[in-house]
Amino acid sequence: MSSKRPSGIKNYDAPAGGWGALRAVAKALSQQQIVAQGSATLLKANQAEGFDCPGCAWPDPKHTSSFEFCENGAKAITWESTAKRIGPEFFAEHTVSELWTWTDHKLEDQGRLTHPMLYDAKLDHYQPIDWAEAFRLIGEGLSALDNPHQAEFYTSGRASNEAAFLFQLFVRAYGTNNFPDCSNMCHEATSVGLPKSIGVGKGTVLLEDFDHCDAIFSFGHNPGTNHPRMMATLHEAARRGVPIIVFNPLKERALEKFASPQDPVEMATFSSTPIASAYHQVKAGGDLAALKGLMKAVFERDDSGRAAGGPGVLDRDFLTEHTIGLEALRKDIDATSWQAIVLKSGLTEEALRGAADVYIKAKKVIACYGMGITQHAHGTENVQQLANFLLLRGNIGREGAGICPLRGHSNVQGDRTVGITEIPTPALLDGIERAFGFRPTGDKGHNAVEAVDAINDGTSKALICLGGNLAVAMPDTEYTFEAMRKLDLSVHIATKLNRSHLLTGKTTIVLPCFGRTDLDVQASGPQSVTVEDSMSMVHASRGFLNPPGELLLSEPAIVVGMAKATLGDRYGIDWEGMLANYDRIRDKIEVVFPDFADYNTRVRVKGGFRLTVGASNRVWNTPSGKATFLVARGLEEDGAGLSADALVLTTLRAHDQYNTTIYGMDDRYRGVFGRRDVVFMNAEDLAARGLADGDRIDIRSLFSGDDRPRGVTGYTAVAYDIPRGSIAGYYPEMNAVIAMADHDRRSGTPAYKGVPVRVLRSA
Numbered sequence: 105m106s107s108k109r110p111s112g113i114k115n116y117d118a119p120a121g122g123w124g125a126l127r128a129v130a131k132a133l134s135q136q137q138i139v140a141q142g143s144a145t146l147l148k149a150n151q152a153e154g155f156d157c158p159g160c161a162w163p164d165p166k167h168t169s170s171f172e173f174c175e176n177g178a179k180a181i182t183w184e185s186t187a188k189r190i191g192p193e194f195f196a197e198h199t200v201s202e203l204w205t206w207t208d209h210k211l212e213d214q215g216r217l218t219h220p221m222l223y224d225a226k227l228d229h230y231q232p233i234d235w236a237e238a239f240r241l242i243g244e245g246l247s248a249l250d251n252p253h254q255a256e257f258y259t260s261g262r263a264s265n266e267a268a269f270l271f272q273l274f275v276r277a278y279g280t281n282n283f284p285d286c287s288n289m290c291h292e293a294t295s296v297g298l299p300k301s302i303g304v305g306k307g308t309v310l311l312e313d314f315d316h317c318d319a320i321f322s323f324g325h326n327p328g329t330n331h332p333r334m335m336a337t338l339h340e341a342a343r344r345g346v347p348i349i350v351f352n353p354l355k356e357r358a359l360e361k362f363a364s365p366q367d368p369v370e371m372a373t374f375s376s377t378p379i380a381s382a383y384h385q386v387k388a389g390g391d392l393a394a395l396k397g398l399m400k401a402v403f404e405r406d407d408s409g410r411a412a413g414g415p416g417v418l419d420r421d422f423l424t425e426h427t428i429g430l431e432a433l434r435k436d437i438d439a440t441s442w443q444a445i446v447l448k449s450g451l452t453e454e455a456l457r458g459a460a461d462v463y464i465k466a467k468k469v470i471a472c473y474g475m476g477i478t479q480h481a482h483g484t485e486n487v488q489q490l491a492n493f494l495l496l497r498g499n500i501g502r503e504g505a506g507i508c509p510l511r512g513h514s515n516v517q518g519d520r521t522v523g524i525t526e527i528p529t530p531a532l533l534d535g536i537e538r539a540f541g542f543r544p545t546g547d548k549g550h551n552a553v554e555a556v557d558a559i560n561d562g563t564s565k566a567l568i569c570l571g572g573n574l575a576v577a578m579p580d581t582e583y584t585f586e587a588m589r590k591l592d593l594s595v596h597i598a599t600k601l602n603r604s605h606l607l608t609g610k611t612t613i614v615l616p617c618f619g620r621t622d623l624d625v626q627a628s629g630p631q632s633v634t635v636e637d638s639m640s641m642v643h644a645s646r647g648f649l650n651p652p653g654e655l656l657l658s659e660p661a662i663v664v665g666m667a668k669a670t671l672g673d674r675y676g677i678d679w680e681g682m683l684a685n686y687d688r689i690r691d692k693i694e695v696v697f698p699d700f701a702d703y704n705t706r707v708r709v710k711g712g713f714r715l716t717v718g719a720s721n722r723v724w725n726t727p728s729g730k731a732t733f734l735v736a737r738g739l740e741e742d743g744a745g746l747s748a749d750a751l752v753l754t755t756l757r758a759h760d761q762y763n764t765t766i767y768g769m770d771d772r773y774r775g776v777f778g779r780r781d782v783v784f785m786n787a788e789d790l791a792a793r794g795l796a797d798g799d800r801i802d803i804r805s806l807f808s809g810d811d812r813p814r815g816v817t818g819y820t821a822v823a824y825d826i827p828r829g830s831i832a833g834y835y836p837e838m839n840a841v842i843a844m845a846d847h848d849r850r851s852g853t854p855a856y857k858g859v860p861v862r863v864l865r866s867a
């Protein structure tokens with residue numbers, strides 16, 4: 105690569121973590137104008153006595169008494185607890201059309217929302233309204249619909265169990281299961297795929313299992329940026345000599361080497377610890393092939409071992425007692441050629457055999473995975489093949505082994521557990537009937553893709569969002585934006601201003617709510633909320649800062665206000681009683697979901713409690729009562745029909761963002777500074793198109809399911825260590841390239857990480 109790089113692009117050679125991370129925290133604190141109060145805020149995060157960092161869903165170690173350092177947790181907290189505010193004066197000063205021209209970063213960086221606001225189309229301004237009026241408009245709007253299925257109710261995964269439970273109760277009492285949810289864009293492939301494999305749609309490991317495992321397989325996640333507290337765990341495992349085998353198209357710095365800010369020696373000596381023992385740069389979308397290759401190598405080793413008179417390498421006792429479906433899997437893997445595996449994965453047979461040998465040698469294996477596995481048209485199958493791989497040697501349901509999906513939002517898993525689902529089970533309907541005396545409809549509702557489609561074609565006319573930035577998070581930006589502008593009623597419960605709020609319909613309302621850091625005082629006194637982490641641990645969180653203004657309400661209070669205005673006293677639900685004391689909400693959650701028995705007692709124990717995950721104890725809640733090997737489709741279907749110059753685009757989070765929230769313009773570990781308008785490409789792919797590092801390019805979608813043109817123009821190509829055939833750009837900018845219809849048929853998860861595209865020189 106030439107030494108003259110495009111502007112803002114550097115070769116980043118330092119380890120992840122270390123002093124760079126500490127410097128970034130200091131910068132976040134000063135930018136949010138909270139230097140004085142900020143460090144106190146940080147010290148309270150993720151402590152056992154009860155504050156849950158909204159940064160991610162990685163669990164807290166029980167034994168940590170002091171603040172666990174995490175750069176991006178610090179950014180999440182300082183971003184929320186900023187001293188900046190936007191109230192009526194701000195909105196009087198700026199029209200919505202003007203705000204539309206601002207960047208996503210600038211919109212949110214204005215600070216916390218402080219007043220309920222109603223959009224006035226004539227003036228093109230948001231105007232303050234009082235809460236009673238806001239609730240009245242919402243109640244009126246929802247009551248005016250022909251039927252409840254014309255409304256959509258979105259949940260983003262920051263909402264607490266208490267807020268989400270009240271939200272689903274309100275919506276079910278109103279009469280629909282239209283629950284599009286951020287999980288639909290995230291780990292839905294896990295929620296849909298794993299129950300069929302192992303009887304539960306959640307991870308099976310606990311944090312302690314990492315102390316006992318003797319190999320870790322990591323697929324498609326970037327913990328140095330998105331789950332930084334996980335780095336402490338990986339750092340410890342690596343120092344213990346545990347092989348860590350990574351499958352990721354990009355060489356993510358933290359997975360290569362990491363300096364732990366908790367380690368005084370590494371900090372003092374500027375040294376670091378290598379994390380991955382082997383780094384396999386699989387092609388974007390090549391995991392199905394890689395997993396089939398790994399299993400093929402395991403089967404071959406088993407055959408040869410047995411032919412030589414040995415016991416083989418499969419865990420036969422486990423397979424016989426606990427599983428079904430092995431023959432069918434074996435047949436599929438036998439029918440898959442190494443040639444196809446190598447072609448589709450981009451990895452050599454030797455590399456895959458080497459990784460399989462590590463797997464075979466290890467007694468206890470944990471497999472971790474993130475969006476690189478789930479966000480594909482075959483995301484559900486990816487997840488199931490990963491489960492297959494673990495099951496072959498009994499690596500699920502015992503100490504030191506298991507499957508570990510890395511959830512995104514801090515309570516995305518909990519929201520699903522307490523009833524945010526478009527497909528209610530009979531048990532859920534029974535539970536609500538038991539607790540509240542009415543039986544909600546069982547009609548299947550909409551997931552996120554179906555909700556946007558329904559809004560676009562006019563079948564849905566109202567949208568209420570409990571947090572998030574739905575329009576920007578979803579694929580097909582232009583299509584989604586058009587849809588949002590057709591709404592009769594759109595309501596956003598939010599902490600900060602974002603672009604979804606600017607996509608106004610007939611009646612558009614923004615309601616300011618408390619965040620996780622704010623002290624929530626109700627009639628009975630200060631309240632705690634509860635959340636469930638990636639490992640099914642439920643624990644309490646209490647805010648500790650004075651809320652940013654007099655007028656903000658808690659999310660439960662806003663849901664109760666909407667419910668009363670819409671439902672009156674339908675079904676005699678005691679909304680006010682539950683709001684006065686969140687213990688009463690938890691008492692009801694426990695009636696609906698018996699797994700929460702003694703909720704209020706158990707959640708007050710330090711560290712909280714774990715929900716039942718049958719598979720962790722080898723209880724398989726599948727129809728057969730056994731763990732089930734599932735067969736995925738053949739590799740030849742991948743990319744069938746695409747032209748020879750097609751590339752696969754994957755979309756990534758930069759180090760300075762939280763989903764659609766852009767904290768800053770740097771992506772330090774990838775060597776990108778002050779810009780996001782870049783696309784990472786292999787140098788040979790550039791050369792093959794007559795392009796060079798730094799050239800301006802356009803990206804066109806090759807999705808063939810409709811005639812709608814999709815693309816982005818004027819991006820800068822950056823030569824990068826990424827497999828040939830794969831390119832990468834940033835989320836959410838690249839959503840303009842992704843078709844709504846390009847999603848996993850089984851789970852509805854958009855194929856954000858496997859987008860067929862063509863790259864051209866900019867005109």
Ligand SMILES: Nc1nc2c(c(=O)[nH]1)N[C@H]1C(S)=C(S)[C@@H](COP(=O)(O)OP(=O)(O)OC[C@H]3O[C@@H](n4cnc5c(=O)[nH]c(N)nc54)[C@H](O)[C@@H]3O)O[C@H]1N2
Binds near residue numbers: 474512513755
């Ligand atoms: N600071 C911060 N923390 C966050 C978030 C955030 O935006 N910022 N978001 C939160 C949320 S909601 C979520 S879901 C998680 C997301 O956490 P991750 O799952 O880590 O998210 P991504 O950045 O989308 O990228 C995942 C990784 O997958 C790799 N990858 C891309 N395509 C493929 C592929 O086809 N195969 C394989 N094997 N790998 C691939 C990418 O190179 C990248 O390293 O993080 C949560 N935590």
Ligand SMILES: Nc1nc2c(c(=O)[nH]1)N[C@H]1C(S)=C(S)[C@@H](COP(=O)(O)OP(=O)(O)OC[C@H]3O[C@@H](n4cnc5c(=O)[nH]c(N)nc54)[C@H](O)[C@@H]3O)O[C@H]1N2
Binds near residue numbers: 263287579597756839
């Ligand atoms: N191309 C591409 N698209 C993707 C992804 C990808 O990898 N690539 N990832 C997908 C994934 S995994 C996810 S989870 C979605 C994320 O989708 P969302 O969850 O909808 O998006 P966020 O950006 O997390 O939402 C940010 C907004 O939430 C509000 N907010 C923050 N805290 C609170 C709070 O405590 N309460 C309330 N009520 N509001 C709050 C603020 O107003 C802020 O502007 O995006 C998806 N979209």
Ligand SMILES: [Mo]
Binds near residue numbers: 286289291512
């Ligand atoms: Mo997510």
